[in-house]
Amino acid sequence: EPEVTQTPSHQVTQMGQEVILRCVPISNHLYFYWYRQILGQKVEFLVSFYNNEISEKSEIFDDQFSVERPDGSNFTLKIRSTKLEDSAMYFCASSFGQGYYGYTFGSGTRLTVV
Amino acid sequence: AQSVTQPDIHITVSEGASLELRCNYSYGATPYLFWYVQSPGQGLQLLLKYFSGDTLVQGIKGFEAEFKRSQSSFNLRKPSVHWSDAAEYFCAVGPAYSGAGSYQLTFGKGTKLSVIP
Numbered sequence: 001e002p003e004v005t006q007t008p009s010h011q012v013t014q015m016g017q018e019v020i021l022r023c024v025p026i027s028n029h030l031y032f033y034w035y036r037q038i039l040g041q042k043v044e045f046l047v048s049f050y051n052n053e054i055s056e057k058s059e060i061f062d063d064q065f066s067v068e069r070p071d072g073s074n075f076t077l078k079i080r081s082t083k084l085e086d087s088a089m090y091f092c093a094s095s096f097g098q099g100y101y102g103y104t105f106g107s108g109t110r111l112t113v114v
Numbered sequence: 115a116q117s118v119t120q121p122d123i124h125i126t127v128s129e130g131a132s133l134e135l136r137c138n139y140s141y142g143a144t145p146y147l148f149w150y151v152q153s154p155g156q157g158l159q160l161l162l163k164y165f166s167g168d169t170l171v172q173g174i175k176g177f178e179a180e181f182k183r184s185q186s187s188f189n190l191r192k193p194s195v196h197w198s199d200a201a202e203y204f205c206a207v208g209p210a211y212s213g214a215g216s217y218q219l220t221f222g223k224g225t226k227l228s229v230i231p
Contacts, residue, residue: 004157009155042221043221045218045219103160104160
């Protein structure tokens with residue numbers, strides 16, 4: 001069964017450093033998403049991406065965040081200057097059509113900011 | 115704004131016992147409803163989904179869920195739990211179509227299921 005692959009599985013970074021979280025969506029999917037889950041809290045929508053541009057973003061997704069599909073297979077989330085409160089599990093997801101058929105999620109990257 | 119409530123943070127059942135995980139939603143229109151499962155170290159796996167039609171939907175791993183519009187509920191059930199079902203279960207509602215071509219999901223906080231052998 002096709003999978004969404006995320007790397008790394010766990011990343012530790014110092015406050016103020018830039019991090020890039022990487023995802024390889026399912027190859028024929030057209031819509032890409034990032035969600036995050038702070039420990040003990042809900043999974044929250046961050047951003048969706050379609051046709052090489054952001055189609056929707058939440059209020060969490062401020063100027064510190066950016067997304068990119070640099071090469072037609074990878075989908076990245078960059079956090080420019082990490083804060084302690086960015087510590088969370090970050091999930092990448094993709095869907096063929098718009099997500100009402102459900103998304104395929106990756107296994108997540110646990111980001112720890114120290 | 116749409117929201118999802120999973121009132122049970124943690125449930126423990128014995129292997130072989132039946133299971134029901136509760137989910138209540140708030141949404142202004144006919145919702146699309148999903149149940150996802152997350153095993154430790156794994157991603158979110160789709161168990162089942164409801165869009166329309168028969169209000170009892172079957173999913174993978176022997177799970178089913180029933181949509182009850184009058185109660186704004188979408189409870190997940192399994193008649194006989196296996197030890198491998200121990201995981202965290204998330205209910206989600208969508209779409210929240212904003213006109214930008216995306217259907218973000220709103221998740222509940224999750225219910226952790228423990229299974230006693």
